[in-house]
Amino acid sequence: MVKQALYLDDLKVGDTFISGQYHLNADKIKKFAHEYDPQAFHCDENRAEDTFFKGLAASGWHTAAITMKLLTESLPFAHGVIGAGGEIEWPRPTRPNDVLHVKSTIKEIKPSKSKPNQALLFVECETFNQHNEVCQKLSAKLLSFRKR
Amino acid sequence: MVKQALYLDDLKVGDTFISGQYHLNADKIKKFAHEYDPQAFHCDENRAEDTFFKGLAASGWHTAAITMKLLTESLPFAHGVIGAGGEIEWPRPTRPNDVLHVKSTIKEIKPSKSKPNQALLFVECETFNQHNEVCQKLSAKLLSFRKR
Numbered sequence: 001m002v003k004q005a006l007y008l009d010d011l012k013v014g015d016t017f018i019s020g021q022y023h024l025n026a027d028k029i030k031k032f033a034h035e036y037d038p039q040a041f042h043c044d045e046n047r048a049e050d051t052f053f054k055g056l057a058a059s060g061w062h063t064a065a066i067t068m069k070l071l072t073e074s075l076p077f078a079h080g081v082i083g084a085g086g087e088i089e090w091p092r093p094t095r096p097n098d099v100l101h102v103k104s105t106i107k108e109i110k111p112s113k114s115k116p117n118q119a120l121l122f123v124e125c126e127t128f129n130q131h132n133e134v135c136q137k138l139s140a141k142l143l144s145f146r147k148r
Numbered sequence: 149m150v151k152q153a154l155y156l157d158d159l160k161v162g163d164t165f166i167s168g169q170y171h172l173n174a175d176k177i178k179k180f181a182h183e184y185d186p187q188a189f190h191c192d193e194n195r196a197e198d199t200f201f202k203g204l205a206a207s208g209w210h211t212a213a214i215t216m217k218l219l220t221e222s223l224p225f226a227h228g229v230i231g232a233g234g235e236i237e238w239p240r241p242t243r244p245n246d247v248l249h250v251k252s253t254i255k256e257i258k259p260s261k262s263k264p265n266q267a268l269l270f271v272e273c274e275t276f277n278q279h280n281e282v283c284q285k286l287s288a289k290l291l292s293f294r295k296r
Binding site: 032035039040051052059060061062064079080082084086087089137143 | 188212214217
């Protein structure tokens, strides 16, 4: 994992970053869910069986939070990973004992009109499980800054 | 807060739901950040001063998670609040001692072509702080089911 600080000047479309791994388990899924998404399919293995998810599944927002942790470790942007927003989808849920990692690709670099020292990066962040199935696809808008 | 289970048959475009309140504080911001978004501006009041955020700010994903908690309490959908994805933006950060609430409005109802008993709801979920400023705007795609 490269820890150098990358400025706008260092980045180009097509640049790709691979994160480390995150090991999910049932306890982590239930702990997050109790605090932020207390629904049966995220909180209780037994009650989850008869739901849409047919078994315990992590909250999509838990998957998003884990993805963010992996991004902070794998996107070595100067001034940090600062998001303005984006599009998110969850093609399949993350499950107990999934091992997740994120692949990020810079798709577009849009210089700011009002702030000449910064740009908006459009970064596609795909969160994979251990079977290389995509569990989350995030098209993130991230800030990038010029080296002054 | 109405706790009846609403099926697809009960919902129409324009329906609006107002959540209860969530009281944020610096400890909660830092706890979430240490686990999922460990960057200076989310973890440390002093170091946050010299950053883009000019002071401690919650992770956008923390705001999203809090929003989900408020949605689970305020959207009384049968079978739960199940998201397929959506668009998210954070026009301004949430801060220590903010009091948040969410207003959700059904913008579109799109019946599934392959599954006649379900539809995709396009729901605009705005997360406000105590000054009625929008801190997060989420255009969520949620599943809704017909009463069989």
